[in-house]
Amino acid sequence: MGRSPCCEKAHTNKGAWTKEEDQRLIDYIRAHGEGCWRSLPKAAGLLRCGKSCRLRWINYLRPDLKRGNFTDEEDELIIKLHSLLGNKWSLIAGRLPGRTDNEIKNYWNTHIKRKLLNRGLDPQTHRPLNQIHNHNNFNKYTINNNEGIIQPKNLIKPKSESSFDDDNNTSTTNNNNCSTSGMTADEEPPQNVQLHQQEQKQVHSSTHYQENLNLELSIGLAPSNSAHSRPLQQRKQPQQQKQVVDYDKSFEVKQAVCLCWQLGFGRSELCKNCTQNSNGFRRYITGL
DNA sequence: AACTATCGCAACCGCAAAACT
DNA sequence: GAGTTTTGCGGTTGCGATAGT
Numbered sequence: 001m002g003r004s005p006c007c008e009k010a011h012t013n014k015g016a017w018t019k020e021e022d023q024r025l026i027d028y029i030r031a032h033g034e035g036c037w038r039s040l041p042k043a044a045g046l047l048r049c050g051k052s053c054r055l056r057w058i059n060y061l062r063p064d065l066k067r068g069n070f071t072d073e074e075d076e077l078i079i080k081l082h083s084l085l086g087n088k089w090s091l092i093a094g095r096l097p098g099r100t101d102n103e104i105k106n107y108w109n110t111h112i113k114r115k116l117l118n119r120g121l122d123p124q125t126h127r128p129l130n131q132i133h134n135h136n137n138f139n140k141y142t143i144n145n146n147e148g149i150i151q152p153k154n155l156i157k158p159k160s161e162s163s164f165d166d167d168n169n170t171s172t173t174n175n176n177n178c179s180t181s182g183m184t185a186d187e188e189p190p191q192n193v194q195l196h197q198q199e200q201k202q203v204h205s206s207t208h209y210q211e212n213l214n215l216e217l218s219i220g221l222a223p224s225n226s227a228h229s230r231p232l233q234q235r236k237q238p239q240q241q242k243q244v245v246d247y248d249k250s251f252e253v254k255q256a257v258c259l260c261w262q263l264g265f266g267r268s269e270l271c272k273n274c275t276q277n278s279n280g281f282r283r284y285i286t287g288l
Numbered sequence: 289a290a291c292t293a294t295c296g297c298a299a300c301c302g303c304a305a306a307a308c309t
Numbered sequence: 310g311a312g313t314t315t316t317g318c319g320g321t322t323g324c325g326a327t328a329g330t
């Protein structure tokens with residue numbers, strides 16, 4: 001019972017998109033909306049897989065995307081959301097206006113992971129690394145008691161080291177030999193993590209995210225029955241009407257709340273954006 | 289200047305679930 | 310209800326840019 005491929009691979013382009021392709025996609029979606037992704041490439045005159053078109057649109061071409069660096073507020077929001085939701089990037093993205101799941105996922109893997117490690121927190125569990133050492137990875141790590149450094153037992157020193165130079169992490173950067181490149185979610189913490197007093201405080205406060213959060217936010221974890229269920233009308237409605245339909249019909253959306261407000265960013269720019277969502281791509285509900 | 293290593297981002301892949309027939 | 314199609318998600322890879330030697 002194998003699935004048929006989503007498109008004819010023989011006649012589709014792959015790899016980076018050209019400007020012309022982008023323009024075709026933009027023009028088509030402007031004119032017709034996000035219709036059936038499978039048939040869109042042909043209709044738009046693109047030699048691309050529908051999946052590829054969807055991805056390109058969602059992650060790069062959508063008009064409501066916010067490009068540029070993440071703010072500190074966004075960083076903290078992502079960390080908090082991740083501590084609650086785990087690797088549910090789409091849900092996390094749903095709470096960050098103008099950011100995509102792919103972007104957040106990449107940002108997590110390249111920056112925030114390091115940031116947490118530097119705070120002495122395990123990026124997956126958001127718990128202090130020494131707890132992980134004690135409970136889960138006893139066989140994997142050893143602690144240098146003289147320096148408070150956690151090291152994999154079978155540490156192989158990398159040829160070159162990258163230091164943690166993010167943010168305000170200067171205290172742990174030098175000589176720590178920390179390299180996280182290519183690290184996967186299941187892999188180990190940095191080879192060396194020093195916990196200075198100030199960072200210990202950070203660790204302490206960070207591990208209490210969940211305690212500090214207002215957990216009655218219900219996170220807007222989408223519909224009550226299924227977090228991912230799509231309204232039946234969505235597929236059948238013509239695209240121009242789709243967004244209107246979504247606005248009007250989605251009960252749970254009406255009930256949802258702005259998470260950044262719930263998380264304590266209520267007076268931030270983020271929250272303003274939530275309430276001012278203007279492009280017809282609604283993710284947040286005012287009602288505050 | 290040339291080479292190598294690392295980083296960061298865009299895109300791809302496989303899978304699961306929803307929607308459709 | 311079963312089988313098929315489509316969509317969306319999360320993990321992974323590929324590659325250009327940049328930094329380091």
